[in-house]
Amino acid sequence: MFGLVLAGGEGSRLRPFTFSTPKHLIPLLGRAMIEYPIVHLAEAGVSEVGVVVGYMGHLIQEHLGDGSRLGVRVRYFWQERRLGIAHAISLALPEIKGPFVVYLGDNILAGGIKRHVRAFLEGDFDVYILLARVPDPSRFGVAVLRDGRVVRLVEKPREPVSDLAVVGVYMFRDPEDVARAFSSLKPSWRGEYEVTDLIQWFIDRGRRVGFDFVDGWWKDVGTPEGLLEAVYLLLDHAEARVEGEVRGEVVGRVVVEKGAVVEGRVFGPAYVGPGAYVGRGAVVEHYVSLESGARLASGGASRSLLLNEAEVEVGGLRLVDSVLGRRSVVRSRRDLRGEARLIISDFSRVEL
Structure with a gap:
């Protein structure tokens, strides 16, 4: 066939x-x-x-x-x-x-x-x-x-x-x-x-x-909403697997691929791709996918998709229902709190 x-x-x-x-x-x-x-x-x-x-x-x-x-x-x-x-x-x-x-x-x-x-x-x-x-x-x-x-x-x-x-x-x-x-x-x-x-x-x-x-x-x-819904559905069927390095805390059904480093906290279901990084002050909440090389240095993420090599450093801010394009950069120069929703394309740069 x-x-x-x-x-x-x-x-x-x-x-x-x-x-x-x-x-x-x-x-x-x-x-x-x-x-x-x-x-x-x-x-x-x-x-x-x-x-x-x-x-x-x-x-x-x-x-x-x-x-x-x-x-x-x-x-x-x-x-x-x-x-x-x-x-x-x-x-x-x-x-x-x-x-x-x-x-x-x-x-x-x-x-x-x-x-x-x-x-x-x-x-x-x-x-x-x-x-x-x-x-x-x-x-x-x-x-x-x-x-x-x-x-x-x-x-x-x-x-x-x-x-x-x-x-x-x-x-x-x-x-x-x-x-x-x-x-x-x-x-x-x-x-x-x-x-x-x-x-x-x-x-x-x-x-x-x-x-x-x-x-x-x-x-x-x-x-973009369809991308997030697909992530939710795929994560609901993902099996926990840790092949990367966990120096922080991983709770629940989490996939940590080879080459990934988790220094912060990750709550499943969640996916941390090869070469991805979760910083010491960062929290990955439920239904998040950090694709290959994505970095969440600080801040939080929930129900979000960070595409390849996206970088986030936002202090106390929590990203929700967000999609960040490849090699995009989101940074905060202030100690922001609360929540933000971002839909940004590849190679974008956002300063908060």
């Missing part, structure tokens, strides 16, 4: 972070976002993966290489214009010879997709989709069910028709059928070729479109 990971989008909702890096390379607990889908594919028995790239695609190529580090063989397809998910899928179809699974590169599923891939391959389905109930269906493609069957898909409905979001994982039996379906599509009101329209082609022709509900949580990471 072939795997196809889509990573061509610009990540406009994640600006300013995506001005300097594609969103798929933003690290979450030491692993680039795009690595989660690829690892899930490998766990499901997929050995060959295509990655559709576009915006800053060369950086994704440099990061993933040939895929051997993740246990797969990776090849790349270029989407020069962002014309939708169905268009991205169409670019790889000439190279796909059998059943395949599409996984959006900014989606993360708890528990992976192994069980769902097995159900698709063992069943007699032409298409297989995953569904999840959501409070705001207008942000997603949604499925309408009737008598246990998928009868209609609607992309980002303006009027509510269902609360069942179509998760960013799609499985197809025959690439030639998918090519025929794509050739019949027209751009939507958004100017894109929608994957919901692609799958609707199969529904309208009476093909077997199977579905299942995701196990546990599913996260479509598209905003």
Whole structure:
């Protein structure tokens, strides 16, 4: 079975972070976002993966290489214009010879997709989709069910028709059928070729479109708040592990990677990445991820993400619900108290 990971989008909702890096390379607990889908594919028995790239695609190529580090063989397809998910899928179809699974590169599923891939391959389905109930269906493609069957898909409905979001994982039996379906599509009101329209082609022709509900949580990471929510969910499933140096105090479910130094206090669940540093006067509270080389010299952090080599030295100030970009610097020249929320891009400098 072939795997196809889509990573061509610009990540406009994640600006300013995506001005300097594609969103798929933003690290979450030491692993680039795009690595989660690829690892899930490998766990499901997929050995060959295509990655559709576009915006800053060369950086994704440099990061993933040939895929051997993740246990797969990776090849790349270029989407020069962002014309939708169905268009991205169409670019790889000439190279796909059998059943395949599409996984959006900014989606993360708890528990992976192994069980769902097995159900698709063992069943007699032409298409297989995953569904999840959501409070705001207008942000997603949604499925309408009737008598246990998928009868209609609607992309980002303006009027509510269902609360069942179509998760960013799609499985197809025959690439030639998918090519025929794509050739019949027209751009939507958004100017894109929608994957919901692609799958609707199969529904309208009476093909077997199977579905299942995701196990546990599913996260479509598209905003700074989404990054933080992904950190919370990933930390909820992280196992305590200490491989770095702890001179201070570590309490609860904490990951301290090799090369990290903790001189202050860390309360789990929390992640301290390789080469990261927690100073003697610093406190890392629950649901914080210090990515590789990040430094919290003083102050506190709660429910926050400090990206690679970010530096914080803020005395008695406590950062909450914050995302600090790569190599950003936040310093205070005064003895500040209380809380602050910061969303700052890579290479930024903030003096308080």
